[in-house]
Amino acid sequence: MQLRHVRTLLTPQDGAAKVTCMAWAPNNAKFAVCTVDRVVLLYDEHGERRDKFSTKPTDPKYGRKSYVVKGMAFSPDSTKIAVGQTDNIIFVYKIGEEWGDKKVICNKFIQTSAVTCLLWPEENTIVFGLVEGKVRLANTKTNKSSTIYGTDSYVVSLASNISGKGILSGHADGTIVRYFFDDEGSGESQGKLVIHPCPPYAMAWASNSIVAAGCDKKMVAYGKEGHVIQTFDYSRDSSEKEFTVAAASPGGQSVVIGSFDRLRVLNWSPRRSAWEEAKPKEIPHLYTITALAWKRDGSRLCAGTLCGGVEQFDCCLRRSIYKNKFEMTYVGPSQVIVKNLSTGMRVVLKSHYGYEIDEVKILGKERYLVAHTSDTLLLGDLSSTKLSEVAWQGSGGNEKFFFDNENVCMIFNAGELTLVEYGSNEILGSVRTEFMNPHLISVRINERRQQGMEENKRLAYLVDIKTIATVDLVGSYNIGTVSHDSKIDWLELNETGHKLLFRDKKMKLHLYDIESATKTTILSYCSYVQWVPGSDVVVAQNRNSLCVWYNIDTPERVTMFPMKGDIVDLERGNGKTEVIVTEGVNTVSYTLDEGLIEFGTAIDDGDYHRAVAFLETLEMSAETEAMWKTLSRLALEAKQLHIAERCFAALGHVSKARFLHETNEIADQVAKEYGGDGTDYYQVRVRLAMLEKNYKLAEMIFLEQNAVEEAMEMYQELHMWDECISVAEAKGHPALEKLRQGYYEWLLQTQQEERAAEVQEGQGDLQAAIGLYLKAGLPAKAARLATGREELLGNTDLVNRIATALIRGDLFEQAGELFEKIRNPQRALECFRKGSSFLKAVELARSVFPAEVVKLEEAWGDHLVQQKQLDAAINHYIEARCAIKAIEAAIGARQWKKAIYILETQDKKTASKYYLRVAQHYAALQEYEIAEDLYVKGDHSKEAIDMYTQAGRWEQAHKLASKCMRPEDVSVLYITQAQEMERQGKYKEAERLFITVDEPDLAITMYKKCKMYDEMIRLLGKYHKDLLSDTHLHLGKELEAEGRLQEAEYHYLEAKDWKASVNMYRVNSMWDEAYRVAKAHGGANSHKHVAFLWAKSLGGEAAVKLLNKFGLLEMAIDHAADNNMFDFAFELARLSLKQKLPEIHFKYGSFLEDEGKFEEAEVQFVKAGKPKEAVLMYAHAQNWAAAQRVAEAHDPDSVVLVLVGQADAAFKQKEFQKAEALLLRAQRLDLAVKHYKEAAMWSDALRVCKEFLPGDLEALQEEYEQEVAKKGPRGVEGILEQAREWEQAGEFARAVDCYLKVRDPGNNPLMEKCWMKAAELSIKFLGQPRSIEVMRLVGPQLVSIGKFNVAAELYLNLDLIKEAIDAFMEGEEWNKAKRVAKELDPRYEEYVDQHYKEYLKDQGKVDSLVGVDVMAALDMYVEREQWEKCLETAAKQNYKVLHKYVALYATHLIREGCWDKALSLYVQHGAPSNAQNFNIYKRLFVEMVNVPGMNCAEAYHSWADLRDVLFNLCENIVKSSEANTPAHEEFETMLVVAHYYATRSAAQSIKQLDTVAAKLSIALLRHTELIPADKAFYEAGSAAKGVGWENMAFIFLNHFLDLTDAIEEGSLDALDHSDFQNTDIPFEVPLPAKQHVSEEQREETRDWVLTVSMDQRLEQVLPRDERDTYEASLVAASTGVRSLPCLITGYPVLRNKVEFKRPGKEANKESWNKFLMAVKMSHNPSCQDVLKFINQWCGGLPGTNFSFQ
Secondary structure: EEEEEEEEEEEOOOOOOOOEEEEEEOOOOEEEEEOOEOOOOOEEOOOOOOEEEEEOOOOOOOOOOOEEEEEEEEOOOEEEEEEOOOOOOOEEOOOOOOOOOOOEEEEEOOOOEEEEEEEEEEOOEEEEOOOEEEEEEOOOOEEEEEEEEEEEOOEEEEEEEEOOOOOEEEEHHHHHHHOOOOOOOOOOOOOOEEEEEOOOOOOEEEEEEEEEEOOOOEEEEEEEOOEEEEEEOOOOOOOOOOOOEEOOOOOEEEEEEEOOEEEEEEEEEHHHHEEEEOOOOEEEOOOOEEEEOOOOEEEEEEEEOOOOEEEEEEEOOEEEHHHHOOOEEEEOOOEEEEOOOOOOOEEEEEEEOOOOOOOEEEEEEEEEEEOOOOEEEEEEEEEEEEEEEEOOOOOOOOEEEEEEOOOEEEEEEEEEEEEEOOOOOOOOEEOOOOOOHHEEEEEEEEOOOOOOOOEEEEEEEEEEEOOEEEEOOOOEEEEEEOOOOEEEEEEEOOOOOOOEEEEOOOOOOOEOOOOOOEEEEEEEOOOEEEEEOOOOOEEEEEOEEEEOOOOOOOOOOOOEEEEOOEEEEEEHHHHHHEEEEOOOOOOEEOOOOOOHOOOOHHHHHOHHHHHHHHHOOOOOOHHHHHHHHHHHHHHHHOOOOOHHHHHHHHOOOHHHHHHHHHHHHHHHHOOOOOOOOOOOOHHHHHHHHHHHOOHHHHHHHHHHHOHHHHHHHHHHOOOHHHHHHHHHHOOOOOOOHHHHHHHHHHOOOOOOHHHHHHHHHHOOOOOHHHHHHHHHHHHHHHHHHHHOOOOHHOOOHHHHHHHHHHHHHHHHHHHHHHHHHHHHHHHHHHHHHOOHHHHHHHHHHHHHHHHHHHHHHHHHHHHHHHHHHHHHHHHHHOOOOOOHHHHHHHHHHOOOOHHHHOOOOOOHHHHHHHHHHHHHHHHHHOOOHHHHHHHHHHHOOHHHHHHHHHHOHHHHHHHHHHHOHHHHHHHHHHHHHHHHHHHOOOOOHHHHHHHHHOOOOHHHHHHHHHOOOOHHHOOOOOOOHHHHHHHHHHHHHHHHHHHOHHHHHHHHHOOOHHHHHHHHHOOOHHHHHHHHHHHHHHOOOOOHHHHHHHHHHOOOOHHHHHHHHHHHHHHHHHHHHHHHOOOHHHHHHHHHHHHHHHHHHHHHHHHHOOOOHHHHHHHHHHHHOOOOHHHHHHOOOOOHHHHHHHHHOOOOOHHHHHHHHHHHHHHHOOOOOHHHHHHHHHHOOOHHHHHHOOOOOOOOOOHHHHHHHHHHOOOHHHHHHHHHHHHHHHHHHHHHHHHHHHHHHOOHHHHHHHHHHOOOOOOHHHHHHHHHHHHHHHHHOHHHHHHHHHHHHHHHHHHHHOEEEEEEHHHOOOOOOOHHHHHHHHHHOOHHHHHHHHHHOOOHHHHHHHHHHHHHHHHHHHHHHHOOHHHHHHHHHOOOHHHHHHHOOOOOOOOHHHHHHHHHHHHHHHHOHHHHHHHHHHHHHOOOOOOOHHHHHHHHHHHHHHHHOOOOHHHHHOOOOOOOOHHHHHHHHHHOOOOHHHHHHHHHHHHHHHHHHHHHHHHHHHHHHHHHHHHHHHHHHHHHOOOOOHHHHHHHHHHHHHOOOOHHHHHHHHHHHHHHHHHHHHHOOOOOHHHHEEEEEOHHHHHHHOOOOHHHHHHHHHHHHHHHHHHOOOOOOEEEEOOEOOOOEEEEEOOOOOOOOEEOOOOEEEOOOOOOOOOOOOOEEEHHHHHHHHHHHHHHHHHHHHOOOOOOOHHOOOOOOOOOO
């Protein structure tokens, strides 16, 4: 966030005139400033001063200057200002909502000490601090103040959190205390939080931490539980003064701290989870900032100064313009101000959770705001300024927003609909639906509030295309589901959400009542429908009718108007409702009956007078009567009694109307006397309660008014004597006795003897009560009274009267109890028995008549059986030892287990018949095992077998039968049973019985007899698979004979004989079926064959049509012709495909030819247009005359063919002259040559060719020679002979060709002789071109047989120098080749040398190659990885060559991971300053500093080698052109690092040098741009920890853990470097590619750091030296002066230094002497080597007598 100065609100004065306090109103409209004059200035939001008022002292006598205003705050509603003063008082001024309103003190709170600071975080709650250290709370509602908590230290500052639910107080002793009114579930602690090093005058509570500052010039950020997160220290900055005041932005993302001439800004970085300081705002001559106030929308910050000035700053992260209509001002990451540029209206969009707001969009006709954060979604309505923030997980921006409803935003995302109500920060509801059309979703949010219903929020949506769900969004439960039988295309709830209209794709309109869950179809065709706004009236269009439902509760009552056109809209306003209809190009309106609409609206609005006025205009009907009733109920509820009276009068309820009329008269009288409407008068309230029959409420109202008499009078009028007497008793009324007497007399007069008896009983007159009970015919109540009193039981006459009355009334039980009481057990037992009170009778008998118990138990059981209580009777029968009755009762009660239990105790004879009944029950339950057991126990095995048989459990039946019967009996039984089943038609059961006794053949026979072939086949397949196919065939034939062709087909096909099925259908002329079967079950062409036969059977046009139908016409013609059915083929072709006739003629001719009927065949071939076939036919038959005749008559082109045929025949008969003559006639002498060749008559062939075909002579000659060659040696001799002949004849060219044609691979001497002869003749007699050509053929051939010298000499004869050299080289005659090249053509010397080198390489003769080409030999050593030999050879060359191969070897070793061997190479051979080698040196350095396990004494030699190589390199660079380049500086730094590492390893070998090793590890931290940072910090921390430097160890290891986390995250962005500010430890370091410390070591370090961090004694800062700088830093923080590093420790050399000869090399004297002493004492070779190196590096050691020996 940045601060930009906007304007000066109050001009500063020349002297001190401190602005003591300032405050912004929560509504952002007012800004208050209190000056040193104790005057409050009021500004508007634009910075214009609009008002002011003076504050007042506690007592005017002390004067206006007796106090200072220390705190000021606006109330949450922005209408009041609280002012805290040092004269021990807080005043609350009411300033009003408008400018210029009178300022009135509405509260004052006097305190015991001066007020120091003040907040007003919540309504009615002012929090303030006092000088005495208390933090108190003032309640503006009760005008009382109380102490929240107290301390002993002056309260210097107060701050609240963002929500205002918690406060912080800062005190003069540095204590910061936290207190929550509501911790909002955070779980954060209360009480003393932290002790700041100084009084925290500047304190702010931001969203993520608490920032405190004061006079120590340090800004400290504390965590939620008081631990230090960050410190910003300016104590060494002389330009900074003490911090005086702080303010947090409303979003809590920024804090501004004021000091002298400066405002410092801290911004919270969510990414780093830390505060980042922005550039401070410095304003010269501003002087000390004394007050800060931040506008609640975050856009403005005002600062008050010591000189009385007030400056206003704009707070903004960024600004943007949206579509040139809105300005977006980002005042913080989580707060945006959206301003409408045309209207100036502003909305503050803020994330309550502090999340960063991404992009803000304005959608929905530029009315609605949408913005995302990482975890929430912000929505807003610009017109109503209602804003919402709801939890929302990012979905990649795939949400779709719908703003059709102005109360709620609908969001669709991934099949889920989410509803957010504007102004609410909770998601209203969320449902799954795939239907995103707003016409398929209806939401109603409190659109018409109903009485008694606070919240009414409902949703209707589609679950699927045919199902609507309605949801109560307040309770989040489903209130209805509508399943429809057609697709739904529109739905809408009414405004109260109790009724739902929906339309389906069939255009039917339906109404669903959600309360009663009833669905009604109200219109069969609907093209338009809508609820009339503000009512439950429905308007719809049904074709050419306008339909209106004025009372939707009676959907059958619809008002219809004829109309033309279509409804387009519905408008309601100005007291009328119109339906807009388009009729062609015109628009007309139909006005609805506003009165009918008005009644419902008036009721909803609570305007009952309007409703009465409307109803009075209507005639009485059922609908009107319902309206009057509704209105009467609502009017009574609303206490509008005159309206209620009118309603009851209209309904004809005269009594209610009269009662209300009297009530209204009372109310009107009271209203005249006392004002108001009189309905609250007690008599009116009583009468209303009476009207509702709520007499207790009426009594309570009377008694509240002490109108006891009236209450009693009311009850007396209603004859409610009990209630009247209760009131008199409660109030101690003097007429109580009189009332009771009157009540008693009234009861007797009205013959209410029972009630009178109860009264007498209550008064203690029991005898009179008993007499009344008996008179009333209630002897039981009389008996109850008598049995409870011994004195009454002694009255025999009374008891006898009661007993007689009881017996007369059949109340035997009560009579028995009475006799029992008067000790007459005999009569008591008789009564109990008569009254069936057996329990009491048995109990009495047990004690008095034991012999009667058994009889009573049996009688009791009999009684229970009569009462159908069989369960209860069982036990009584058992007690009476009546087993049979007990069993029958158990069976009757279906207590089967109990029955079984009793049966098992009986003898077998008795139990047998009962076992049968019980078993039958279990059989019916299909518990067959139990049933079987019972049958067997009762000797009813046959029934058990029948049971199993009927249940189809044949195995169990068979098993039981086998157990109980002989096998043959079982078989006979089953077969008999099966046959019986067969007769009954129960074939399945019969089959199972047959199978059970292994008689499947009987079952098969049964099925065959019944002609149930499927079942028969099934059994055959199971028991006689071998007979299955034959059976199918047999059945097929039987069924075919019976004419059951379809069934026969099935069996033929099952027998795999589809042809039989086809033939069956053919025989029966059922060609369709035959074709179907063939197509389905035959081969690929079977159906075609059937179609052909079908067509053949039809013949003529019918055949053609059929074949065309199947697309087989052409195929059928071909098939007929191919099968010699030419007549049918000709018939089909003539009728349909005449173009096929020639083809048929041709096939017919071929058929006749095969039959030997040549003349008939000739006719057909000619008709087919193929006379040539006839010619060929005759030629084939050697009938040349006929062939000649046909050819000449029909195909002249075939005459040659005939002549050639004759000639071929003549050649075969050896008639060569005749044949040659015929071919001459045919002009085909080429065939004569061919025949002569085939007859091996080459001379005749050559003769004819020379005479008639001279152009082919040469080719024939060659062919002849090839033929000769094929004959082997005999052929070769022929060629040689011919060659000699050519040579003798002087035909040297032909002779050469013949010699070259000789081919005899097995005879090299002959071949060599021929090639030499050819070469010789060509050189002697043919020209040079031909000689060279021959030589190029002969030479390679000679070379191929190893005649290298011969070939070379021949080449040399023709001056083919290169070819001769190649021949010598091919024969490895290198000296001859070199000599020829040298003497004849020196250009080829290098060519020979090159090939010689390659030859040596190929042969691996490297040692020989050295003498020829050293570099090539070295390269070959490299290729073979013979590095030792390579370097040994290279070392004999120059230094440059050696280091070229050293570099190659080193590179190879590094690639192989052997960096130590590579390093030893450079130790051995030195490190030249070649630039091309620099990367190798760097790589060696990197590899070494990255390798693990090098932080030990044993690693010294490795580090020393690296150091020595780098020293050698640096020395060489100094002497080269690379001196003083960046590369040189980098290697010098690497040398220092290597020296530190080597010295550390040496020091680690001596105990007294532990601190030296630790300092070296710490010094290495300044080189983390070269070495792995995590490894360096771990080693430094571990070393510091090892020597007890816990402060540094904690800081280094803590930073190491941060680095390991950064490595895992892949970024150093979140790394905190604040601990190392003003040190030379670099911040920008490379991110290590991997962890250099093991997981175990990291966990161990993490545990240690966590443990140490809890130790408050540990000061977590780096140690400082006399420069006030971190002790290991070379650069002084204050001056920037750079010290030299110590050669021994790496620490800066400040004083007591040891200087060396080479400039820039120094050591701390103490460290140097300590090192020397340790070396002298231990004679450690590693340390001695370090001193030796320092001596070499620094040009000698300072004066010392130390020896390296």
